[in-house]
Amino acid sequence: MNQDMITSTVSGAIRAGTPLLFATIGEILTERSGILNLGLEGMMLMGAFTGFAVSYNTGNLWLAVIAAMAVAGLLATLHAFMSITLRVNQVVSGLAIVFLGSGLSGFWGQAYVGVQSPSFVNFKIPLLGNIPIIGEILFDRDPLVYIGYLIVPLVWLFLYKTRYGMDLRAVGEAPDAADARGINVSLIRYIYTIVGGALSGLGGAYLSLAYTPMWVENMTAGRGWIAIVLVIFAIWDPLLAMVGAYLFGGISVLQFGLQVAQIPIPANIMKMFPYLFTIIVMLFTSSERIKKRFGVPSALGIPYSREEKG
Amino acid sequence: MKLIVEKRSSRASDLSILFVSLFSVLVALIILGLIILSLKKNPIEAYIELVSWPFGTVAGVVQTLIAMMPLLFTSLGLLIAFKMKLWNIGAEGQFYMGAFAATWGALFVFDHISNPWLMVPLLMILGMGSGAGWAAISGLMRAYLGVNEILSTLMLNYIAIHWVDYLVYGPWKGAQSHNFPITATFPKAAILPQYGANGLNLGIFFALITSIFVYYLLKWTRLGYEIEIAGDNIRAAEYSGINVKRTIVIVMAISGAISGLGGMMEMSGVLFRLQPNFSPGYGYTAIIIAWLARLNPFIAIIVSFFFGGLLVGTQQIQLFLQIPFSLINVFQGLVLFALLSGEIFLRYRIKVVRT
Numbered sequence: 001m002n003q004d005m006i007t008s009t010v011s012g013a014i015r016a017g018t019p020l021l022f023a024t025i026g027e028i029l030t031e032r033s034g035i036l037n038l039g040l041e042g043m044m045l046m047g048a049f050t051g052f053a054v055s056y057n058t059g060n061l062w063l064a065v066i067a068a069m070a071v072a073g074l075l076a077t078l079h080a081f082m083s084i085t086l087r088v089n090q091v092v093s094g095l096a097i098v099f100l101g102s103g104l105s106g107f108w109g110q111a112y113v114g115v116q117s118p119s120f121v122n123f124k125i126p127l128l129g130n131i132p133i134i135g136e137i138l139f140d141r142d143p144l145v146y147i148g149y150l151i152v153p154l155v156w157l158f159l160y161k162t163r164y165g166m167d168l169r170a171v172g173e174a175p176d177a178a179d180a181r182g183i184n185v186s187l188i189r190y191i192y193t194i195v196g197g198a199l200s201g202l203g204g205a206y207l208s209l210a211y212t213p214m215w216v217e218n219m220t221a222g223r224g225w226i227a228i229v230l231v232i233f234a235i236w237d238p239l240l241a242m243v244g245a246y247l248f249g250g251i252s253v254l255q256f257g258l259q260v261a262q263i264p265i266p267a268n269i270m271k272m273f274p275y276l277f278t279i280i281v282m283l284f285t286s287s288e289r290i291k292k293r294f295g296v297p298s299a300l301g302i303p304y305s306r307e308e309k310g
Numbered sequence: 311m312k313l314i315v316e317k318r319s320s321r322a323s324d325l326s327i328l329f330v331s332l333f334s335v336l337v338a339l340i341i342l343g344l345i346i347l348s349l350k351k352n353p354i355e356a357y358i359e360l361v362s363w364p365f366g367t368v369a370g371v372v373q374t375l376i377a378m379m380p381l382l383f384t385s386l387g388l389l390i391a392f393k394m395k396l397w398n399i400g401a402e403g404q405f406y407m408g409a410f411a412a413t414w415g416a417l418f419v420f421d422h423i424s425n426p427w428l429m430v431p432l433l434m435i436l437g438m439g440s441g442a443g444w445a446a447i448s449g450l451m452r453a454y455l456g457v458n459e460i461l462s463t464l465m466l467n468y469i470a471i472h473w474v475d476y477l478v479y480g481p482w483k484g485a486q487s488h489n490f491p492i493t494a495t496f497p498k499a500a501i502l503p504q505y506g507a508n509g510l511n512l513g514i515f516f517a518l519i520t521s522i523f524v525y526y527l528l529k530w531t532r533l534g535y536e537i538e539i540a541g542d543n544i545r546a547a548e549y550s551g552i553n554v555k556r557t558i559v560i561v562m563a564i565s566g567a568i569s570g571l572g573g574m575m576e577m578s579g580v581l582f583r584l585q586p587n588f589s590p591g592y593g594y595t596a597i598i599i600a601w602l603a604r605l606n607p608f609i610a611i612i613v614s615f616f617f618g619g620l621l622v623g624t625q626q627i628q629l630f631l632q633i634p635f636s637l638i639n640v641f642q643g644l645v646l647f648a649l650l651s652g653e654i655f656l657r658y659r660i661k662v663v664r665t
Contacts, residue, residue: 038460042643078647088650091397091460095597096646103639107345110634217636222468229461268476275465275472279451286457 003133009250009257011137015211017249018148019044019203019220023227024234024241025155026199030076031231032159033192034172034299037079038094040200041224042101043072047204049105049112052215056117061209065144068205069198075101076197080190087303098224106217119213120144142210144202148242151199155238168192172297175304185304200224222275229278232285236297251277322656330656331602334648342641351633359631360623370622372508376580378618380405380589382517383572384596385614386524387441389605391565393528394541396558400448400463402593403470404441404566408573410474411440413482413493413584416500416577429499433574441570442563444470449562453555459562467593475586482584493584502579513579520568524607527564537561569593590621591639598642601649 023040030037037043051068055061075097082093120142129139138149159165170178171188179185203223208215226248234240255270322330343353363370384401391398415436416429423429444466451457475491484494502512528534536557540547547554572592581588599617603609620638627633 082647082650086651086654088653092601092646092650095399096643096650098643099594099598099639099646100643103636103641103643104345106636107634107640108348110636222464225461225464266476266480268472268479271475272469272472275468278465279457279462282457282462283451283455286451286455 005257005260007133007137009253011141012253012256013246013250014137014141014145015249016252017246018145019206019211020223020227020230020248021148021152021242021245022203022206023200023224024230024245025151025238026196026203027227027231028196028234028236028238028241029155029168029192029199030196031300032168032172032236032297033189034175034297034302034304035080035083035189035193036090036094036301037076037083037097037193037196038091038228039075039079039097039101039197039224040227041220041222042098042105043075043197043200044101044204044207044220044224045105045218046075046101047072047201048208048219049109049204049215050201051205052117052208053108053112055119055209056112056115059118061118061120064209065202065205069201072201072204073194073198076194076200077190079197080193083193083303084186084189087305090301090303102218109215109217112215113217115215117209117213120210144206144210147202152238152242159238169297172299175299179304179306189304200227203227226274226278229282232296233281235285248274248277316659316661318657318659326656327604330652331604331649334645334652335602337648338641338644341644342637345640346633346637349633351631356627356631356633359627361619363626364619364622369508370619372506372510373622374615374619375514376509376511376618377621378614379513379517379579380572380576380592381596381599381618381621382514382611382614383520383575384569384593385599385603385610386517386520386607387565387568387572388596389600389603389607389610390524390528390537390568391561392600393605394537394557394561396449396452396561396565397460398445398448398463398562398565399460399597400445400466400566400593401569401596402589402591403463403467404444404569405573405576405589405593406467406470406474407444407566408437408441408570409577409584409588410470410477410573411436411570412500412574412577413477413496416496417482417494420500421497424497424499426499426501429497430502430578433500433578434571437570437574437577438567439570441573442567444570445566446559446563449559452562453558474584478584478586484583491586496578496582500578501582502575509580511579513575516571516575518611520571521607521611524568528607533557533560569596590635595621595638595642598645602645 023044027037027040047068050071051064054067055064058064079093079097082088083090122140122142125139129135159169167178167183168188171183171185175185204220207219212219230241230244230248233244252274254273255267258265258270346353346356364374365371384405387404388398388401412433415433420429420432445463448459448462448466451462452459478491478493482493484492486494504511528537536547536552539550540552540554540557544554576588577584595617599610599613603613620641624635624638628635
């Protein structure tokens with residue numbers, strides 16, 4: 001491998017990993033509050049569609065990003081209402097979000113298939129961007145990639161070093177104790193379910209506004225589900241989420257590297273790699289013993305109510 | 311005045327379940343109407359178009375029955391797993407693997423067999439075996455390593471779809487396909503008996519027989535009893551001496567076998583050749599069907615018929631009214647939400663109390 005190939009593979013991994021990163025960080029926040037939202041795939045699709053449509057109609061990329069986050073957040077609000085207020089089965093509600101998100105994005109998105117819209121371009125950060133190799137790989141990217149760099153330490157600091165982060169973790173670990181301390185369990189769960197949804201919308205928007213600047217039905221291709229596995233891989237930690245997301249990004253761009261290196265593996269076989277790798281990751285991270293040891297939020301997926309403890 | 315929500319002490323009656331289900335569909339249809347309106351199309355016109363062809367004409371009903379067949383197979387497969395609270399979301403992949411195995415058998419292994427009485431059963435075994443094996447992977451991982459079956463079955467869906475893509479774009483591309491990603495046509499012996507010129511075939515009868523089989527399995531066999539106990543309470547099942555891990559694997563395998571059989575029937579009965587995207591998401595629609603049918607294999611027949619008609623109708627309105635086909639996914643999501651909310655009324659009683 002020569003230097004160009006390394007640069008393009010690593011930067012490709014970061015680009016492909018960025019949508020996963022946003023979605024994973026979002027789901028970490030949601031699950032830390034005790035809510036399991038399996039609807040990422042649907043919320044990402046709504047984010048991807050909304051971002052693209054707003055960018056196409058207004059030409060304003062940042063407005064597009066905000067709209068994508070708002071719409072995905074709205075879908076997450078529906079999940080929050082079902083899970084927190086109505087206390088229904090969170091798994092089924094999450095699946096319903098996937099149906100709804102993929103359906104609505106496909107339905108409204110049909111008018112946008114095959115059209116072009118403004119998209120994010122690379123922006124070289126002064127000084128940092130001039131560092132040989134590393135600068136080219138890390139600091140000559142589009143602005144959303146930089147937001148990805150920033151969001152990871154910020155969320156980490158928030159989770160572990162602020163009172164709000166402590167409240168969030170308390171609600172996910174021991175809601176009754178948090179409640180007794182005067183924390184509003186439902187409110188916190190609503191907030192982080194919505195924030196998580198908005199972040200997955202950002203991940204979706206990255207796909208249609210930067211990664212492949214176009215709208216295709218079901219363009220997330222399972223990334224929402226992969227992000228759910230990445231949450232477990234990252235043991236609910238934002239720093240590990242970054243490692244995981246870029247690693248998975250690397251696997252999904254591996255095919256281009258192998259093509260360049262003229263290793264003859266058919267494209268459709270290589271497209272299986274991220275899914276295969278996801279299964280392999282699950283094999284090693286799924287046992288209850290490992291999860292308990294490394295911090296699955298104890299109240300994950302369990303509705304909370306003062307009257308009926310459960 | 312105060313609203314109090316309290317748990318019902320008794321199980322909801324069948325009548326109230328039916329009412330909630332119908333009401334859910336109605337609510338979903340109303341919201342769907344608003345969504346159709348958002349494209350500046352007339353929802354009333356769309357609904358009339360949606361139902362008139364698939365339910366109101368002979369040719370339409372035949373098409374509905376053809377679309378119903380894969381839906382019934384996959385939903386029957388799923389409901390066995392759901393009964394045990396195993397969230398097999400992988401009917402789509404198991405269906406693909408069944409179709410793949412049937413194609414392999416018909417074109418490459420048994421292609422010299424000319425007797426359909428031998429060929430069709432062999433293909434059925436292949437389809438079932440392939441679907442069973444595919445689902446058993448998730449079953450084994452769930453039972454022995456605790457891997458979440460929702461995620462593993464979904465990942466396997468993507469892999470199965472790419473696998474079929476690989477075959478039809480690559481080594482299995484037919485000689486007469488003019489470079490289209492499509493295999494050669496099945497030999498005569500591998501094709502199910504057809505009735506009339508509209509494509510109605512024996513597959514639908516196999517699907518109906520399968521629902522009787524599933525009913526029998528759940529109601530009258532030891533395995534069905536174990537599924538019921540384990541679905542209710544895994545701990546209790548373990549204490550009563552049921553080997554829950556083994557049951558998980560068996561149930562997943564049977565579930566996959568039925569969806570795989572559906573894939574085989576789709577090949578031998580309807581399409582006669584493997585091609586990319588040959589399923590408009592049957593395996594995902596089946597999730598909603600199983601749910602709406604309350605995991606009852608006979609009600610699943612009715613609900614599959616209804617959804618088969620919806621699929622056909624949605625194709626119609628896409629063609630004639632330019633309303634995108636994804637409408638059906640929106641509808642499925644809405645029904646699921648409406649059902650979930652309706653569940654509240656079945657499980658809880660809402661009382662108004664004077665304070």
